[in-house]
Amino acid sequence: MKSFFNVQDIGPLDKALAEALEVKRDRFQYQQLGKNKTLLMIFFNNSLRTRLSTQKAAMNLGMNVIVLDVNAGAWKLETERGVIMDGDKSEHLLEAIPVMGSYCDVIAVRSFAGLSDREFDYAETIVNQFVKYSGRPVVAMETATVHPLQAFADLITIEEHKKTARPKVVLTWAPHCRALPQAVPNSFAEWMTAADVDFVITHPEGYELDPRFTKGATVEYDQRKALAGADFVYAKNWSCPGVTRPEDYGKILSSDSSWTIDSEHMRWTNDGYFMHCLPVRRGLIVTDDVIESDHSLVIPEAANREISAEVVLKRVLESL
Ligand SMILES: NCCC[C@H](NC(=O)CCC(=O)O)C(=O)O
Numbered sequence: 001m002k003s004f005f006n007v008q009d010i011g012p013l014d015k016a017l018a019e020a021l022e023v024k025r026d027r028f029q030y031q032q033l034g035k036n037k038t039l040l041m042i043f044f045n046n047s048l049r050t051r052l053s054t055q056k057a058a059m060n061l062g063m064n065v066i067v068l069d070v071n072a073g074a075w076k077l078e079t080e081r082g083v084i085m086d087g088d089k090s091e092h093l094l095e096a097i098p099v100m101g102s103y104c105d106v107i108a109v110r111s112f113a114g115l116s117d118r119e120f121d122y123a124e125t126i127v128n129q130f131v132k133y134s135g136r137p138v139v140a141m142e143t144a145t146v147h148p149l150q151a152f153a154d155l156i157t158i159e160e161h162k163k164t165a166r167p168k169v170v171l172t173w174a175p176h177c178r179a180l181p182q183a184v185p186n187s188f189a190e191w192m193t194a195a196d197v198d199f200v201i202t203h204p205e206g207y208e209l210d211p212r213f214t215k216g217a218t219v220e221y222d223q224r225k226a227l228a229g230a231d232f233v234y235a236k237n238w239s240c241p242g243v244t245r246p247e248d249y250g251k252i253l254s255s256d257s258s259w260t261i262d263s264e265h266m267r268w269t270n271d272g273y274f275m276h277c278l279p280v281r282r283g284l285i286v287t288d289d290v291i292e293s294d295h296s297l298v299i300p301e302a303a304n305r306e307i308s309a310e311v312v313l314k315r316v317l318e319s320l
Pocket residue numbers: 142147178180181182183184277278279281
């Protein structure tokens with residue numbers, strides 16, 4: 001595997017899942033694979049899980065790891081071409097990227113959507129420059145439009161907890177005080193439509209996700225109907241994807257608290273599990289009792305981030 005952005009990059013999901021469970025049984029079995037290989041992790045945005053789990057996965061594989069927080073200690077980077085750099089940005093991404101590539105074997109990048117220019121975000125303008133100019137395989141650690149390490153960890157978690165061969169999985173929008181990216185729901189939808197599950201998406205009108213990620217999914221605008229019989233409830237806020245009204249891209253269209261997942265919502269399900277990628281704001285996305293209940297999978301889900309990252313880095317190392 002050269003780079004990791006989309007579900008297609010990992011190949012057949014049954015094989016990837018089997019490999020994940022095998023890695024989980026002994027996460028140090030490939031210690032030799034990463035010997036004298038360096039992973040450079042670049043963060044344009046904050047992180048807790050991605051930073052720790054990806055570094056841990058790389059260490060399990062025997063890799064060396066360098067972490068750079070671009071906004072804390074590095075030169076501020078210009079990303080546009082053709083500008084006179086007389087502002088606060090001291091270095092251009094077009095020099096910085098090949099320099100970073102020269103110090104490592106694999107690059108992992110976190111760069112969220114700016115949420116002001118849909119075309120810029122959905123063209124993956126920033127991370128595509130890493131693909132083009134670093135000379136290294138690039139692993140997405142949440143880009144403008146995708147978060148595949150999260151979706152893969154979610155799939156592993158569902159596989160470990162499902163009680164039927166083809167469980168019902170519901171992605172539900174929930175309210176938030178800030179405009180958040182669509183990367184997590186995009187990837188979750190992309191991976192769930194490729195997996196062997198009955199997948200339903202529910203959200204208020206106007207929040208339709210980009211069809212390139214939702215092909216094959218059922219959209220049900222009535223949250224109660226969508227949650228009926230659900231085995232897994234995957235809650236997430238996202239801002240307007242601008243699919244039906246491009247001028248609304250990145251806006252908050254609803255703060256409707258009736259979408260917050262509380263114990264009544266969970267009663268509509270088939271004794272379902274609650275899932276969220278974290279970090280989560282209690283009282284907005286989910287109530288304390290639901291996230292603290294024995295049907296909450298948020299901690300196992302986060303723990304599986306180490307496993308998804310290890311399978312992905314293993315595949316990348318094998319193709320170097
Ligand atoms: N990587 C997991 C989610 C990251 C990001 N959440 C956030 O920015 C939440 C920030 C806050 O709640 O203030 C998102 O939704 O894409």
